[in-house]
Amino acid sequence: MQQVDAPRERIVAGAAEMISRRGLNATSIRELSKHAHAPLGSTYHYFPGGKGQLATEAVRFAGESVARSLRRELRVGPREGVAAFLALWRDIVTGTGFRAGCPVLAVAVEEPPPGDVPEAVLAAAEVFADWERLLADALAAHGADEVQAAQIATLIVASVEGTVAMCRAQRDTGPLDRVAARLDAIIAAVLR
Amino acid sequence: MQQVDAPRERIVAGAAEMISRRGLNATSIRELSKHAHAPLGSTYHYFPGGKGQLATEAVRFAGESVARSLRRELRVGPREGVAAFLALWRDIVTGTGFRAGCPVLAVAVEEPPPGDVPEAVLAAAEVFADWERLLADALAAHGADEVQAAQIATLIVASVEGTVAMCRAQRDTGPLDRVAARLDAIIAAVLR
């Protein structure tokens, strides 16, 4: 068992990728099935919750995969961890010819239907909070005071998300480079 | 002439608003016409370029309206200008119950069809660059060195865009507050 390309995982990963490129609303289940080489029928079989469930799982999938890399790289130090965080996004943006961004941001940016908040948006909120916590803990563990650590962690996540979008629009990594330089200086100044 | 609610302007403003809520792809011309109290026929009359033209003009409209406020507030000083910039977005987010964000970001986050870059994305790039320039100039004029000014200007725009999306997902202004505090400290430290 546990074969690498279990269709279910392939579909979720494909959903994350497609959402990161075209946004949630432009990602249709039909095209997604084609892109993941899965039949439309089985997509609804694996995700009876429909598009909402698919979006939720895609957000969590992408969030956890970034968090894993963040946890690993933060162990060598906050500055190195943040540099790796930036590099990760830089690779995504350049590796796709400025076509892909962050799927978590993509679902965060669609209006909830009046009344309730869709599950996928809640998942996006959790992912952002998770990344912030990882960063804040690493900063605090290296001598930053708690309040500043939390502020800087939010600043890092927010500026990375924004920068990725700016790079896509401008088709240039200049924004990412400038933000990387400044964030590193900010972190260095606050560590003991 | 020059009546305030010229239908054309109403449509553009409505497009900016709808895009800032639901994203570009989920904004249909039919619903937009209804929302702007304009007939579908006249929407195509005023914007023969179709949805692309509408998106482009909406991005430029929103970009210029933010730039105007930024120019005004930056005249009293960089710290005050940035505080007003943050406050502006804060009002948008809270005033809409966390439903609206930035229309410029929203169009920047949709994959261009293979081959060419749609005009609206180019407009988004220009708007971002415009905001950056305004901020960088103000910082440099108050004693920041040129390179740092450019880096910080990008950091401000990027973190604001990201923070707005985070606030929407988390349905809380905490991220905006933390980023505002940290940005102010960063700017204060770099001014002469």
Next chain:
DNA sequence: GGTAGGCTATTACAGTCGTCATAGGAGGTC
């Protein structure tokens, strides 16, 4: 061999989309 159950293929549904064409009306100018 037989049978049950998880997966796939196909088709249908009711909507909405962007876009266009065409016909109507309102207003001003000769």
Next chain:
DNA sequence: GACCTCCTATGACGACTGTAATAGCCTACC
């Protein structure tokens, strides 16, 4: 009054959407 130009109304088109139901296959166990 006639005319011409700008705006509006209506309806049609083909394509696409999310979702569901149905019928078939294929594999694993008894």
